[in-house]
Amino acid sequence: MFMHRITTADQMPDDRGWRALTRSPRKVELFSDDLYFRECWADVDDVLGDEALGLLSRVALFNFKPDGLVGRRSDRTLDFFEEHGFTVVGTAPMRLNRNSMREVWRYDWNVYTTDRLALCSLMHSATETVLLMLRDNRYDGVIPGAVRLSDLKGSADPEARGPEALRSVLAPPNRVINFNHVADEPADLVREIGIFLDRAQRRTLFEEVRRDFSANLADRARSEVKRLEALIPGNDFDLDGALDRLEASGRISADGMRRLREESVGGQGMSFAELTAIVSPDDPAVDRWDFVRVATEVLPVERKGYNGSLPAPTSVDWKRTAAEGAAR
Incomplete structure (x- = not known):
């Protein structure tokens, strides 16, 4: 008789785990069946074990988009991290292709026109880039590092962000060329690493972060970015x-x-x-x-009347739900 067995690698977060990963019930529903989240969660669980939720709450995921390297925004970006209490604790090379970029932004790019999708394929697959894992040195036990960095990044819409936001500091020419990407919540961090990196790379990254969690790999990150920038001509985007x-x-x-x-x-x-x-x-x-x-x-860049299908919870949402939980 053929028997179905649930192995350790098939385990998913329990209720406590999901509460530490996201404040979106819809995200829990979707990610529970998401191939990338499931695969990467198995690696997280295996490599980090009991440390997983605590570590994921204190880290953020960032990667330069190819336009960020071409536009030479790396120094300003890395300086911004240091000024706002984030330290590089892990790096990995990565490169998007037509399919992987659509998976990363599956729940956002529904608002894009097909012409913008064609442009995105051209932009995001243009060069190799680098993924950074950042330790949040100001983690307060409530707002995960990924959420705090996502808030600091600011909206792609210049009218919806302040001058202190990372995207304002980097001075993008418009909302399409915006230089960087961050994961919105710990759950997104897990899913996106599952897209960006294969199994061996993922496990190496998690092992590095666990081992070097108190380290500062900023010099390594700057060196890797400069190596990549040296391979491609710059552009002023004027x-x-x-x-x-x-x-x-x-x-x-x-x-x-x-x-x-x-x-x-x-x-x-x-x-x-x-x-x-x-x-x-x-x-x-x-x-x-x-x-x-x-x-x-x-090019027409957005379809009128459409919004992202999975809005990202912010620090406000995390504070509110934490207060509600404490009141019960």
């Missing part, structure tokens, strides 16, 4: 400069340049197919990131 450089490439007709300049300053917009008919990002005479900079101004 719109006028991008248009001038595209024109200087000699690969775009006068009519094509006229339309790009008109659409870049508030025209009716164009489709990805129309844009690539004017200029190809694969043309070796064209700087891919100049193409991206113009594309972020001329």
Whole structure:
């Protein structure tokens, strides 16, 4: 007779565990069946054991997007971490592809147009990058490090964030080019590591974090980022400069340049197919990131009337639910 057996690797968080990982009942429902969360949780449980929940509450997950490396925002970012009480305790190389990026942002990218999805494929798969695990030195026992860093990151919408937010400090040119990504909660941290890294890499990272939890690997992180930046030309993401450089490439007709300049300053917009008919990002005479900079101004980027399907709980939510639990 064939018997179903539940092994240690098939165990999922209990109620106490889920309360330490997320404040979203919907996230618990979805992640309980999510392949990436389940696989990575097995590694967390095996490598970290009884230390898992305590450690996951005190760490945050960050990675530079390729535009963050091309835009040379690494020093400002790492300085920001130090100023706000975060220390690097683990690093791992990573690179997104068409499928993995859609899995990471499965619950957010439903708001994107198909043209923006095409642009995202071009942007996020452009270069190798690096994942950082950060220790929150100001952890207060209530708000996880991942949540505090997510709050500090700030919204992609410049009108919805203050000047103190990381994204404001990095001065992105618009809401599409925003340089970085962080996991919203400990549950997201687990799931995303399950997407970013294979099993051996995940286990190595968790072992490193457990072993070096009191260490400071900032120098290693800076060295790795500088190595990656040395492999790729930088770009200032200046719109006028991008248009001038595209024109200087000699690969775009006068009519094509006229339309790009008109659409870049508030025209009716164009489709990805129309844009690539004017200029190809694969043309070796064209700087891919100049193409991206113009594309972020001329493409329709969001579907009207749609919101992210899994909103991220904030520090306010964690404080409120902690107070409610204490009152019971």
